[in-house]
Amino acid sequence: MTEFGKALAVTETPIPGLLLVELPVHGDSRGWFKENWQREKMVAAGLPDFGPVQNNVSFNDAVGTTRGIHAEPWDKWVSVATGRIFGAWVDLREGDTFGTVFTAEIDPSRAILVPRGVGNSYQTLEADTAYTYLVNDHWSPDAAYSFLNLADETAAIDWPIPLAEVEISAKDLAHPRLADVAPIPPRRTLVLGAGGQLGRALRAALGDAPHVEYATRDDLDLDRADLATARRWRDYGTIVNAAAYTAVDLAETAAGREAAWRANAAGVAALARIAAENGITLVHVSSDYVFDGTKDDAYTEDDALRPLGVYGQTKAAGDLVATTVPRHYVVRTSWVIGDGRNFVRTMASLAERGVAPRVVGDQIGRLTFTDDLASAIVHLLTTGAPHGVYNVTGAGEPRSWADVARAVYRLTGHEPDAVTDVTTEEYFAGQDGPVAPRPRNSVLSLDRIVASGWTPRDADAALEAYLAADRATDS
Incomplete structure (x- = not known):
């Protein structure tokens, strides 16, 4: 009844x-x-x-x-x-x-x-x-x-x-x-940009379960005309977009501008359409370059986008289109360090060779290690955190690039005073080719990701652990 x-x-x-x-x-x-x-x-x-x-x-x-x-x-x-x-x-x-x-x-x-x-x-x-x-x-x-x-x-x-x-x-x-009975596996997870430093960290975090796929551009080009039918997209529950055009200065050239817009905006738009039509959660990794760096304190997820250069403009465009997907996480980060060539390893190499570098001292931010960034992404996906935009960086006191360089010298047993601060303008003076504008303040507020239950690692402690792991690998 x-x-x-x-x-x-x-x-x-x-x-x-x-x-x-x-x-x-x-x-x-x-x-x-x-x-x-x-x-x-x-x-x-x-x-x-x-x-x-x-x-x-x-x-x-x-x-x-x-x-x-x-x-x-x-x-x-x-x-x-x-x-x-x-x-x-x-x-x-x-x-x-x-x-x-x-x-x-x-x-x-x-x-x-x-x-x-x-x-x-x-x-x-x-x-x-x-x-x-x-x-x-x-x-x-x-x-x-x-x-x-x-x-x-x-x-x-x-x-x-x-x-x-x-x-x-x-x-x-x-x-x-x-x-x-053959158990039904979870919907598939696709990680794009699998060959990059974040892609490798995501592989370490997500593992090689049969339902997780890793793709480079050679495996799946977002430019392909048949992208909408390139997979049975209804079998996918998550796409993590760790791919991007990141050549900040080359993006100021004609060829670089086209490539940046294609990868960072048009490619994200293609993914967004597929995700929206198939009920897929889209995780899109973004950048502090969507801001102009003129704010006096940390940028929140709700601050207006004000990119300075082409790279920042294309990343901002990608952010906006990614947020049209009903199930989305836009993860903004800064100063990413992982497996491969990066600022920290460059400074460690200079220290070992006895070089006294001139390093920019008027850009302020926090390092983000790819292991931590991957951990935050997995946290958002596995806990069912509210969809939206999240800042993810290391925690602790903001530093300049020169401060980070001095910390690398100190932690590798070299004299920190070998590092000399210069302004951004002084550093790039006389450089051949275009130079993209950089945000002077890249500090991102971490309140929202902390409220979701994920605790960021202190950036200084993470740097020390990263260098110790590198030394252990080399020995």
Whole structure:
């Protein structure tokens, strides 16, 4: 019997992501009405905005019609328009909850959100039951499915009507037992820019699980005309864009300007379209160069973009287009140091060779080590932090490039006073070719990422650990 007058309420179940929902149903002598899916209200109540693309109805004449257990590679919003069902759901995804069972009766005043990879089945409890479901992908012969036998002894579902007494299709009768089910892997993660220093740190953080892919430009060029069909994008849950054009000075040339806009703006726009259309979370790595560096204190995520040069302008454009994706993390960082050639290793090499360098002393910021940047990205993805823009750098007292150079000299056993401060103008005076403008203040506020539960490492301590690891590798 349909219950009228319920308040909209969402209840978690033992299966992660499987959400039971009480629906308000309004009725009188003429019948009843309900909002079966109302995006604004239901998202506000705590349901994910899962982006349905198709509505299906399965009409069942008789009591006891039994269907399942099917785990499809999409999310389903299950309810009934008329009648009543006993529903049974079994987690068939890889992980600790594989095999977990949840059951409930569903009538017009109750619905359930079934996440991708959770096996779905039901048995009708009334004649003329209309079973309805919204899905967020179209059927494809290339999609990966998993099935479980309705009579599986491990799941041990307590069907209200014994299976020997009900109508079951030949296909459903032939499904395997739980021990023979191939668990459904997570949606794929694609890391772009896998050959760069952040890409290598992301590989170390994410590992080589089968569902994680690493791609260089040779593997997947964002310029290709068929990018939208280059992958079955519905199989992907996350794209991490660690690729970028970073030749700051060359970006001021005609050829560099074109390359920077292509990689940092047009490429991000292509990814944003794919992510938005396929329900993918887009992680886009950005830069302090989206600001002009004239602010007196640390830049927050909400400060207006004011890039100075072409590189900064293209990164700002990429930021803006990335934020159009419903599920996005724009991660702004500064002064990145990782595996490969970088400022810290250059200074260490100069110190070892007895060189007394002139280093810019009027640009202020904090170092960011790629291990930490990768850790923050993984944190945002695994904790389900609110989507948006996050600053991620090392913590602690801001330094100038000259201060960092002196710290490198000191930590490698050399005289810090060998480093001489110069202004930006003095450093680039007489240099051949274009010189891009640099922000003088690159300090980024870390309040938002800290509030999300991630603690940045002190940049000075990280520098010391980085140099110690380099020395250990060399010895």
